[in-house]
Amino acid sequence: MSEFTLTDLTDKLRECAGEAEDYDLDNDDVSEVPFLELGYDSLALLQVTGVLKRERGIELSDDEVIGVETPRALLQLINTALSVRGA
Template sequence: MTDFTLNELTELLRTCSGDPEEGVDLGTESVLDTPFLELGYDSLALLQVTNVINRERGIGLSDDAVAEAETPRMLLAVVNSVLATEAGR
């Protein structure tokens, strides 16, 4: 199974919750360490995104792990860790 990428995450954020705060370019790696709240995405937006990831990738992301993922880099790490674990089964 392939890694979940920043491009996939930003597409889901836009699809599920709309565009980010004005002046934020989700297409650059500079957003990796920017808190989701500063990007304009709250916990409900992340819940929607993670539900889609769970459904499309056939995995089960822990609500606690997702809640602790405050930045795109942290969420990508959580998703890719679960993907790697699931692939190893």
């Protein structure tokens, strides 16, 4: 499977938890903006990762997900899970 991108993640965030606050997810580089600043809490992240598990088989522990603070960190977890699954 190909790498999960920032665009993929922002699309899922929108789908599961709505539009970001004060940021344009399509045009702003939000990779290092804390999720809380974007308006997404841990429940929103868990909802996104639950959808990823159902749709793509990407399994992440709730503790890992709750511990991430930025989209870049979540992307690293997702892509690591994808590479382990693909190995």
